Amino acid sequence: MPNFYIANVANVPTDKQTAVTGALNILFTRIAAGQMNVSWITSATGVNITDTDLLVYVVSSYSYSLIKHFPTNPTIDPTSNGLTAFQTNPKKAASEVYLDSCLNDTDLLAKLIFHESMHNKLLMGNEMHDKSGGLAQETISASTQLSSADIQRWKSNWNKKVNQWPEGFGFIPAPGDPLAGIL
């Protein structure tokens, strides 16, 4: 069973982690009958993240982007809710969500995490947004529902191998670091 790791870089409290995990489990149950193991981690130490797993960082805001350090030097859009950067040879992807874009709405946070993980698994940029509606749309809310096209795309990519980017943990600034939050 693949693992879906959520990197808690933004101190999301335990009760909200549980709510987000529950919301993601509901989505993945509709895709692959619960065959996804969702868990939260705070470091990659001792965690074996394989190329069929997914890793999405939750950071406080775009100012705290980790993906800006991805080898392709992606541009961060301050108006976005999250970002996924990838390279195709070898296949490698890195995803993050900005916690301040969903405030305390755990349903929306779960769906933003899901949306970025979909970019990650499909290795698709903005071209993903227009094709299946549902949670692949560019703008989603807490009430946006999974579409049948979303489900089909997940199913056809379920076993695709995409290396993740646990190196992002190495770019988390230490508490009190004056460089924290400066792009």
Ligand SMILES: [Zn+2]
């Ligand atoms: Zn998107």
